Amino acid sequence: MGKKDKGMQPAERPPPTIHEAELASGASGAVEHGAEIDLASAVARRQAGSDVVVRGADLRANRALARSIEGAVGPCVRSDPHDKAGPAALPHFQPSQRPPEGHTFYETENRKARRKR
Amino acid sequence: MRFYTPALIEMGQSDDDDVLDEQSRLWEEAAARYVAYLDTVRDRLPAGLKHLDENYYLHDAKVLSIGKRGGAFSLVLQLDAPPRSILVLAYDLLSAPAIEKNALPPKARMHGGPAAWLYNELERVEAGPGGWRESLLLSNGWEVRLHFRDVKVEEFDAVLPAHGDGHAPRAAFVA
Numbered sequence: 579m580g581k582k583d584k585g586m587q588p589a590e591r592p593p594p595t596i597h598e599a600e601l602a603s604g605a606s607g608a609v610e611h612g613a614e615i616d617l618a619s620a621v622a623r624r625q626a627g628s629d630v631v632v633r634g635a636d637l638r639a640n641r642a643l644a645r646s647i648e649g650a651v652g653p654c655v656r657s658d659p660h661d662k663a664g665p666a667a668l669p670h671f672q673p674s675q676r677p678p679e680g681h682t683f684y685e686t687e688n689r690k691a692r693r694k695r
Numbered sequence: 696m697r698f699y700t701p702a703l704i705e706m707g708q709s710d711d712d713d714v715l716d717e718q719s720r721l722w723e724e725a726a727a728r729y730v731a732y733l734d735t736v737r738d739r740l741p742a743g744l745k746h747l748d749e750n751y752y753l754h755d756a757k758v759l760s761i762g763k764r765g766g767a768f769s770l771v772l773q774l775d776a777p778p779r780s781i782l783v784l785a786y787d788l789l790s791a792p793a794i795e796k797n798a799l800p801p802k803a804r805m806h807g808g809p810a811a812w813l814y815n816e817l818e819r820v821e822a823g824p825g826g827w828r829e830s831l832l833l834s835n836g837w838e839v840r841l842h843f844r845d846v847k848v849e850e851f852d853a854v855l856p857a858h859g860d861g862h863a864p865r866a867a868f869v870a
């Protein structure tokens with residue numbers, strides 16, 4: 579997040595965006611983001627067991643949108659990343675009843691998804 | 696669990712933004728305290744535990760099976776991150792394992808399919824036979840507590856469950 583974003587009030591910040599996502603291979607726990615998608619596509623992607631990530635500068639807005647995406651799939655629980663993870667490991671919602679697999683991740687002030695390589 | 700406590704995980708299930716903001720702050724504090732502790736003992740990790748610590752991120756790994764035989768305790772995991780390898784952990788126990796089946800409140804548990812590895816905490820044991828203690832919190836609500844010398848780690852390419860979908864590959868039957 580840039581200095582300009584930090585000075586903004588929540589109402590002035592751009593709305594969060596939803597992106598395709600994948601976990602990076604290896605021990606980092608990092609989340610990689612891909613193309614931006616709309617809400618309906620995000621829910622369809624989650625129903626199919628793939629990951630999505632909500633990106634933006636407003637933690638509360640990100641979290642609320644992530645919860646609504648996962649809530650459209652079914653009852654869900656929220657998890658935080660483990661200590662070993664780097665700054666691209668993100669908190670997430672996931673179904674409390676499996677299947678489907680996968681997660682809806684969301685960015686925080688200090689934790690950001692990285693661009694898919 | 697001394698750092699990633701079930702109470703903190705339950706707090707993370709709140710619908711209240713103020714509660715969740717406070718939970719995030721407490722979580723980051725707990726993580727920092729745990730990392731600070733781990734840094735004081737990391738240079739004494741035995742080879743297997745060091746390999747596990749340095750090479751794998753186990754959060755949300757599927758726990759495909761748990762077994763025990765005498766002084767051995769095994770977990771078979773499928774990692775959540777691609778290529779979703781199968782990991783076989785064989786612990787060399789120093790005392791009997793303990794399993795608390797209701798460690799996690801129902802609101803924070805997941806159901807259906809294999810349980811997931813949520814969080815673990817390691818602790819160096821200085822007294823008696825020494826070794827290490829590990830607490831593992833699973834998504835079915837279990838907390839598994841192990842006291843061990845070291846853990847042998849073997850990694851395999853996933854064949855069943857298949858990569859990605861967690862289901863068996865289609866099989867062809869020939870008469």
